Amino acid sequence: MAVSLKMHEEMRSLLSLIYRRLRPVWPYWLAGTVLTIGFSGFQVGIAGMQQNLLDLVVAGNLTLLYRLLVIWGGALALMGAAGCAGWYLINYGMALVVRSFRRETASHLNRIALPALEKGHTGDFVSRAFNDTAQAIRGFMANIAQFTSAVITALLAFYYLSRINFLLTLIVTAVGPLIFLVGRVFDRRLRRLGELIQKGEAEMRSFLQDDLQAMEVVRAYNLEEWAVDRFTQIRSDLKKLHLRQALVSNCLHIINYSSWLLCTLASGMVIALAAVRGNLSTGTVLAFLIMVNRLTGPFAQVSYMWGSMQHAFAAARRVKELLAMPVEYAIPVAAPLPSIAQEEQRGEEKHRGEEELEPPALLMEDVVFHHAGERRILDRLSLRVNKGEVVGLVGGSGAGKTTVARLALGLYLPDQGEVAVCGLNTKENLSSIRSLVAYVPQTPYLYADTVLENITCGEALALSPHDRQQLGLTGLAAQLPHALETQVGERGIQLSGGQRQRVALARALVRRPALIVLDEATSALDNETEKEIQHILLQNRGEAGILIIAHRLGTVAGADRILVLHEGKIVEEGEHGELLRRGGYYAHLWQAAESDIEETAAGKQAEMDEQTKVGTDTEVSAGVEG
DSSP states (O other), rough: OOOHHHHHHHHHHHHHHHHHHHHGGGHHHHHHHOOOOOOOOOOHHHHHHHHHHHHHHHOOOOOHHHHHHHHHHHHHHHHHHHHHHHHHHHHHEEEEEEEHHHHHHHHHHHOOOOOOTTTSHHHHHHHHIIHHHHHHHHHHHHHHHHHHHHHHHHHHHHHHHHOOHHHHHHHHHHHHHHHHHHGGGGGHHHHHHHHHHHHHHHHHHHHHHHHHHHHHHHHTTTTTTHHHHHHHHHHHHHHHHHHHHHHHHHHHHHHHHHHHHHHHHHHHHHHHHHHHHSSHHHHHHHHHHHHHHHHHHHHHHHHHHHHHHHHHHHHHHHHHHHHHHHHHOOOOOOOOOHHHHHHHOOOOOETEEEEEOOOOOOOEEEEEEEETOEEEEEEEEEEEEEETEEEEEOOOSSSSSHHHHHHHHTTOOOHHHHHHHEEEETTOOOHHHHHEEEEOOOSSOOSSBBBBHHHHTSSOOOOHHHHHHHTTHHHHHHHTTTGGGGGGGGGGGGOOOOOOOOOHHHHHHHHSSEEEESSTTTTSSSSHHHHHHHHHHHOOOOTTTEEEEOSSGGGTTSSEEEEOOOOOEEEEEEEEHHHHHTTSSSHHHHHHHHHHHHHHHHHHHHHHHHHHEEEEEEEEHHHOOO
């Protein structure tokens, strides 16, 4: 009982989810349904036409017969056009709802909290936002229109039959609900199969996405056969689910059809007996048999439609799960903040005769953070990045450096403590904060568009020749076939690593942020390219505070201050030379890095010496033989 109640509650929830999205297009649906109902009424009227035609044929009245054929032919053309127009309006409304629903889910995807997104797969999210939204709306809206048409057809047929034989009509009508109820045995199984199929489709999409994005690895390790076998296995499992779904659907269809056929045969026998007794004309018998079909057929049709709607409910359930994923905390409407340029023009203002104290670009106080079920990543961490200051953050792998960057961007929220950018708490002013922060990750993401579009990201940002020169874009444009209008390809694949980082840095600097966060932004670049990017950064930073997160210590050696992160805490702070003189954890990291360089160089030298020795021995041996 509890399971049944829970299922009904979930069904109401899913119906409510779909219904709310359909409300804006009810006029299209209503107009389309009215037109299709007219066509359904014509189908019922066909029985009356056939009754009249047959009676006229028996009576030999050809004149009236021809006139009736012309009238009904015109009515058929008119009702056919009405039916086509009705389904066009219904499908047009469906297209509008699907577009709106997809936009809603896409908007929600862009607001889901990062920790929740990290637990899923991109392919599954795309499948829910694209495929499942369409299946939920189309499956529900089309079936509801057909359901309405079927109900109207059944009501008209009941009225027509009751005028011929009311008692028999009641008996036939009572059998109709039984046809519908028999099919409900398959509902739960159809809904479950629908969910499994949609999950399988999402898994297949996810694997193909991973396979294409990792094509370099696949080919480098000769994994083509493995990839094909894996895809074949996923597709085979999906095919089995489709076959099971087809089997259950066909069983439902056969049961519905058999029930309807038995009802029709029984009614036919009864009406035939009445005809034998001479109570009914030949045309009336034919009309009654046709109308029995029109009365019981909709029950079988509705039963089958309700079964097919289980796929729509399964899709709606997956979309509902997506929409239920937690979003980033509510963002209050904040007053527009002055840009860095406006602050520079304002100069050094004074308040009540004293110089105004500006908050730091970034401030973290007693921050504690951990992922669910894991140890603390940051343990009462405090740091400060002043405007115009370059601060380096270093530490071993897993120390929490990237977590600091994500906290500064508001992608993560601290469990305890506070994070503020220019005096604005990330828990209260997220939108304003992100307009002040620029982020350059180790692997920047570029959209499959032009270089210029990846820099401006759709904003009306004018880049003068001077701006392009300052941002290092003049040299970059000279390297590309179509300058800044060059298409970068998927994820920027058409550009080199250095070129991608230049684009990412220009995207950050062009907005004149108050805080720039670089998370291992130059770790994959050669020393020369790294120096060029650092020069561009320092030349265009203005009054922005800069936080450079680096694993390679040489990247932050020239920073104003260096913070050393170890086991979630800042254990050292100071300039490069000062930290080396202390001989602490930073000095240990520096010495370890130098040792690695020396060992690598020594190994290469030993390898070269060995190759030289082998070559000399070969020459001596050849000389002796000669």
